[in-house]
Amino acid sequence: MTRTRDLDVVVYGATGFVGALTAEYLARSAPRSARIGLAGRSRAKLEKVRAELGPAAAQWPIIVANADDPASLTALAASAHVIVTTVGPYAKYGVDLVRACAEAGTDYADLSGEVLFGRECIDRFHDVAVASGARIVHACGFDSIPSDLGVHVLHQLVAADGEGDLTDTTLVVSSMRGGISGGTIDSMRNLVDTVKGDKSARRIAASPYSLSPDRTSEPDLGRQSDVEMPKGSDIAPGLGGRTAPFLMGSTNTRIVRRSNALRKWEYGRAFRYREVMSVGQSVLSPVFAAGVSAGLGALMAGLAFPPTRYVLDRVLPKPGEGPSEKARSTGHFTMDIYTRTSTGARYTSRVRAKGDPGYAATAVMLGESALALALDRDALPDTAGVLTPATAIGDALVDRLRTAGFEISARRN
Known part of the structure; x- marks a missing residue:
């Protein structure tokens, strides 16, 4: 489809914390020939x-x-x-x-880790x-490029x-330094409010194949829980230590499973996928793992109960807030997929x-996703619809992120 638009990329929400970081990344890294715009509610702030x-x-x-x-928004999508x-x-x-982008034939990328929102967009x-x-x-x-692209390159090597x-x-989240974003917390609040009185929404959110x-x-592979805590040796031979549930696993696993289904189950009909975080090999690791699991449950329960919700809202990060530049630059993450x-x-x-996962590294991932969609069209998979990073952008995004300093690799053990 041939399209003529005034701009290549528009950052909507550019006055917010992560939006401004994404705009900053594009100003620093996009080719000067790229036509970029900023969008939001306030012209003065923009x-x-x-x-x-x-x-x-x-x-x-x-x-x-x-x-x-x-x-x-219709005018924005057409621009x-x-x-x-x-x-x-x-x-x-x-x-x-x-809706506006889907109707206008405009490519769209976001930072959503919201399963119910994803389901609504798929259906509508x-x-x-x-x-x-x-x-x-x-x-x-x-959420969810490391997971989705990590499995993507893993499958490519196995197939080759x-x-x-x-x-x-x-x-396995092998190491990570960085804080949870205010936007993630706000999405959790919205999820709690939505499912509290809606049994259908609860069923969708709980289904491993909700996207x-x-x-x-989908194949019947038995119970696939978001709160597993396997030993390292149960994941791969020679892998030590204990694990705890990973907060973002409930979204990431569903994105990866959607990638498999959109590709007609290329990963395999017996593909079982889970995400955990390493908590080390000390004698206290089992206690810490149990504490993380209990803490995640307590956080969701606390957001659902008005008195504790009031307290949590006062201490948890708020949308639009984020860490200092120093904290963002000293963050990092490593994820290994077995x-x-x-x-x-x-x-x-x-x-x-390198970079705080939810802020600095996320700005790179979102910025490069946008540039790949806008500038690498001949290298993109021939597909359209409500997609995932792996199925919509795939190798073009892998190449861009590697150039931006990410390690994305696969090997036979």
């Missing part, structure tokens, strides 16, 4: 952000658009090849923008986007070696990057 970005952004256009004004948005919670503020807009040629790509940050399908596969194109076609194939072979992939 002009202030643009002025702080330096000479590279001095001529970037400003577009005033508001989540409460569908007509402004660019790609809209990237950091305006969440997406279930509250994102639906009309997805997947066919619309297929018809218009739009790629609607959720989870283009720490002719070692069958992926079976039992586990992502699958056709849940009735699999056993249907032939019995063992493989591992690794995704590692």
Whole structure:
């Protein structure tokens, strides 16, 4: 589909914390020929952000658009090849923008880790986007690019070696330094409020295949829990230590399973996938693992109970807030994904990057996703609809992130 637009990329929500970081990354890293714009509710605030970005952004256009004004979002979608948005919670503020992009044939990328929002977009807009040629790509940050691309390159190597399908596969957060973002907390609040009185929403959120194109076609692999705590030796031979549940696993696992289904189960019909975080090998590791599991449950319960919700709202990060530049620069993450194939072979992939995962590294991932969608169109998979990073961008994003300093690798053990 040939499209003529005034701009290549527009950052919607550029006055927010992560939106400004993404704009800053694009001002620093995008080719000077890229046509980039900034969008949000306040022209004055957008002009202030643009002025702080330096000479590279001095001529970037400003577009005033508001989540409460569908007509402004329709105009926004028509202005660019790609809209990237950091305006969440997406279930509250994102639906009309997805609609506008799907109808206009405009590619879209966000930072959503919201399963119910993803399900709504699939049900309402997947066919619309297929018809218009739009790629609607959720989870283009720490949720869920490391997980999705890590499994993507793992599968590529296994397929190249002719070692069958992926079976039992586990992502282990081997190391991580950085805080949870205010936007993630706000999305958790919204999820709690939504499922509290809605049994159907609770069932969707709990299903391991909640984002699958056709849940009735998914294989029955038994119980797939988001709160598993396997020993390292149960994940891969020679891997020591204990593990605890990973907060973002409930979103990431569903994105990865959607990638498998969209690819007609190329990873395998017996592909089982889970995510955990390493808590070390000390005598206290089992206690710490149990504490993490209990803490996650307590956090969700606390957000659902008004008295504790009031206290938590006062101490947890708020949307639009974030760590200092020093804290962002000293953050990092390493994720290792272990699999056993249907032939019995063992493989591992690794995704590692510097920078606070939820802020600095996420700005890189979202920025490069946008640039790949806008500038690498000939290298993208030939597909459209409500997609995932691996199925919408795939190798083009792997190459860009490697150039940006990420390690994305796979090896046979």
